[in-house]
Amino acid sequence: MTSRLLTIAVLVFLCTCALYAQTGPERPANVPLYRVTVIDRTVTAVDYQYRSGPTRIDFRGTVLMPPAKGEAMVESKAGRVEVDARFNRLAAPTRFGREYLTYVLWAITPEGHAKNLGEVLPGSSDNAHLRVTTDLQAFGLIVTAEPYSAVRQPSDVVVMENEIRPDTIGRREPIQAKYELLPRGHYTYNVPADFAAAEGNGPKLSMDQYQQIVEVYQAQNALQIAQAAGADQYAPDTYRKAADLLAEAQNAQAHKGGMAMVVTIARQAAQTAEDARILAIQRKQQDDLAAVRERAARAEASKAQAEAAALTAQTEAAASRALLEQERAARRQAAAAAASAAPPPPEVIVETRPPSGPDPQHKTELRMRLFGQLNAELPALDTPRGLVVTVPDSVLREAEVGPAAYGKLAGIASIIRSQPDLSVYIEGHGRLSVERADAVRDFLVKHGVPAGAITARGVGDARPIVSNTTASGREQNRRVEIIIAGDSIGQLPHWEKAYNLIPQR
Numbered sequence: 001m002t003s004r005l006l007t008i009a010v011l012v013f014l015c016t017c018a019l020y021a022q023t024g025p026e027r028p029a030n031v032p033l034y035r036v037t038v039i040d041r042t043v044t045a046v047d048y049q050y051r052s053g054p055t056r057i058d059f060r061g062t063v064l065m066p067p068a069k070g071e072a073m074v075e076s077k078a079g080r081v082e083v084d085a086r087f088n089r090l091a092a093p094t095r096f097g098r099e100y101l102t103y104v105l106w107a108i109t110p111e112g113h114a115k116n117l118g119e120v121l122p123g124s125s126d127n128a129h130l131r132v133t134t135d136l137q138a139f140g141l142i143v144t145a146e147p148y149s150a151v152r153q154p155s156d157v158v159v160m161e162n163e164i165r166p167d168t169i170g171r172r173e174p175i176q177a178k179y180e181l182l183p184r185g186h187y188t189y190n191v192p193a194d195f196a197a198a199e200g201n202g203p204k205l206s207m208d209q210y211q212q213i214v215e216v217y218q219a220q221n222a223l224q225i226a227q228a229a230g231a232d233q234y235a236p237d238t239y240r241k242a243a244d245l246l247a248e249a250q251n252a253q254a255h256k257g258g259m260a261m262v263v264t265i266a267r268q269a270a271q272t273a274e275d276a277r278i279l280a281i282q283r284k285q286q287d288d289l290a291a292v293r294e295r296a297a298r299a300e301a302s303k304a305q306a307e308a309a310a311l312t313a314q315t316e317a318a319a320s321r322a323l324l325e326q327e328r329a330a331r332r333q334a335a336a337a338a339a340s341a342a343p344p345p346p347e348v349i350v351e352t353r354p355p356s357g358p359d360p361q362h363k364t365e366l367r368m369r370l371f372g373q374l375n376a377e378l379p380a381l382d383t384p385r386g387l388v389v390t391v392p393d394s395v396l397r398e399a400e401v402g403p404a405a406y407g408k409l410a411g412i413a414s415i416i417r418s419q420p421d422l423s424v425y426i427e428g429h430g431r432l433s434v435e436r437a438d439a440v441r442d443f444l445v446k447h448g449v450p451a452g453a454i455t456a457r458g459v460g461d462a463r464p465i466v467s468n469t470t471a472s473g474r475e476q477n478r479r480v481e482i483i484i485a486g487d488s489i490g491q492l493p494h495w496e497k498a499y500n501l502i503p504q505r
Helices: 002-023 193-199 207-228 236-254 259-340 360-377 403-417 433-446 471-477
Strands: 034-038 041-047 055-061 069-077 080-088 102-108 114-120 128-134 138-146 158-163 176-178 380-383 386-392 423-429 454-460 479-485
Touching: 041 158, 055 138, 069 158, 080 102, 080 114, 080 138, 102 128, 114 128, 114 138, 207 236, 207 259, 236 259, 259 403, 259 433, 360 380, 360 386, 360 403, 386 403, 403 433, 423 433, 433 454, 433 479
Parallel strands: 034 176, 423 454
Antiparallel strands: 034 041, 041 138, 055 069, 055 158, 069 080, 080 128, 102 114, 102 138, 138 158, 380 386, 386 479, 423 479
16 A cells, blocks of 8 residues: 555656646746757756846756756856856766766857866865856856866766756847767776775875865876877877876875875876877878878879870870871772783793691691790680681770780780791671771781781671670670681691591502
8 A cells, every 4th residue: 555655656746747847937038048959958058148247047967966956146247257156966976987087067059069167076065166257158057077177078978957047137039059969988998996096985085185186087087088099199299298297296296295286287287188189189080181182192193194094095096097097008009000010920830849848747836836825815716717816805995906905915916926927817706897807907017017917807797606695795706806827837726637548449
């Protein structure tokens, strides 16, 4: 029965709270409607009227620290706004994680800009007092747990936020603005074992001793976090200065240099370490951007170089084609003139002589050697027609020889030049068969093969090697064949033998 009554009471309390949240007291007419989104909550920002006198604003604890509360007196004066804030029931910040050593008061504009107003350091009674000024005119106030007081952006551990009072003075002007806080863990690092003193496990200390220890640990936090961000690599001078200041603060603490000296040096160390962390992040981003730009510049230079090489090759090919066309025209004119003025053919006298020249074995060996050399450049076959070298469609570019074939065709030209008595027949197959055959012929002539030893023609689609029904088959059929023949390499493939037919008696 008692349990049921307790459950009913809790439900009634929750319903009452929800109803009050929906229908609570109306906002006074002089309270503005600024809203700044913080995590999943909203903080009301106030546009404090210039020289309208002091006005009061309250603080309430968030779900992370419900008992906390506070109030502030805010007054807009010439060139500044003064905030005199008092806080109560602030528990130790280390309850949110071992990296959190202090609290910081933030002013957040309706546009989402956050400004560090100062450290909120509770005393032995969990109370804190902070009097600060800011150049902002419209802002909301929050309190966050931080690893050190010199941070530039708030963490997501929001423990208190301002609450408008019925008598808060402010100008009406509704503005909606979103503000995204840093993710948890941005300032996290592995805390050393001697951190126990800052968690309250050590002996009882005076307020001065406690503040010295906390400030030194904050500086140590800041230095460790800066190192984790790469400050020792990207901002070494600033990082070393922060490390020297931390060592100086620790030395002053060990030699009882006094609370003012220790806190001053420790805070300077934390601020310098935060500067080093920000510099490291910026310089790392600059290095990454420079690396991306360098890669893009190299790629652009390579592209330009390739385009220039291709343009040069095209120009040379065009010049070679023009020269070869002139040579062809001259040969045709000379042949026509010779045919018109040619004398009657002389009487042919057939004289039988014993065969001369290399023996068949020598021809076969030469044929096999040339076949191996040609096959090392492009696919080759030894056929009764001669040594057939296939120039595939992939190394040709429309009616021209592509750059991928330059080296291979130059090697074939060198092989042909080594045997001056060889004849070369070039056959183009598929689309642009005549133009491609002429292009290969021109290339070989340009690389030293006698023009008179080469004959080029196109056969179109008359001789496919595979079916044309597929794209792959059509690509294989689009080819140029270079047939190399001559008496010096014999008339038979190396794999075929001649047989003497002896009639039986």
